[in-house]
Amino acid sequence: AKEEGRNKVQHFDDQMLAKARRRRRISDALRVALPQQQFSLVYQPIVDLQTRKVVKAEALIRWQCPKLPGVGPAEFIPVAEDLGLIQEIGEWVFQQVALMARDINMQLAEPIQISINKSARQLTAGDSSALWLERLASLNVPAHWIGVEITETLLLDGRPSVQNALWRLRQGGVQLSLDDFGTGYSAMSYLLRFELDYIKIDQSFIRDVVRPRGRAIVEAIVVMAHKLGLRVIAEGVEDQRVLSILQEMGCDYVQGYYFSPPLAQADFLSWVQRESV
């Protein structure tokens, strides 16, 4: 038994070491990613459940790292935050999304809103709201073509500067979504304090709507959101069964592989044009 215990400790140490090493390699590679143009964005359609039309999309970052193929944002964004690189990356994402929104909406009859993921650290590092609104104006991009997705972590930050940054963005016409709803640790008090537009229910809840308890929770969130004047986006919808349950309970928008995975800009545009005829 002693031997076994030692093996377990050894295994644990090895795992920690491997993790630290991988993080180190990601850090080193991340520093050159932006200057070497290794980032790109993909866009996932968000469908209005009432009209079955694509009305929004979420921009998601991708990294073509020559040394670490296949590393996803869930892994490298937290590292970028620790390295203090998130601000720069975030500005790049914003610029790309603004240009993309202008580009595609010139070719579409009904404009589509593109949303950007904004990490908590990004907003606490400084208020770029005024700059963003100015840049949109100078590019002739109406602010309502852009959305920002924030998480509960961010709203838990009690600082007035953070609240003001969000308030200014929204005053300027940028819509706000509360991302990953239900996965945080907080109470719901921030729903009292913040003016938001959408709640995005995390896919861990959406998957479970096929079971009575899971369904009860999502249904309750939808009712609460509507009473607060918010609309609901369901994330990670992968099949027809989940989709029809969400439709029954009056969920407003859906996003997920059932409709489409995230797509490159050109593919996204042709997908939208095909879907809306």
Ligand code: C2E
């Ligand atoms: P998120 O904001 O919750 O994004 C949704 C994730 O679910 C995306 O993963 C998306 O590709 C994936 N997804 C979409 N539909 C389905 C589905 O039907 N089933 C399943 N299983 N997954 C689905 P992705 O692209 O790997 O992004 C992971 C996370 O990385 C995002 O979670 C977000 O927190 C972060 N992220 C992505 N892009 C950016 C960015 O530009 N800036 C910042 N700060 N964070 C980003």
Ligand code: CA
């Ligand atoms: Ca998101």
Ligand code: CA
């Ligand atoms: Ca999410």
Ligand code: CA
């Ligand atoms: Ca997530």
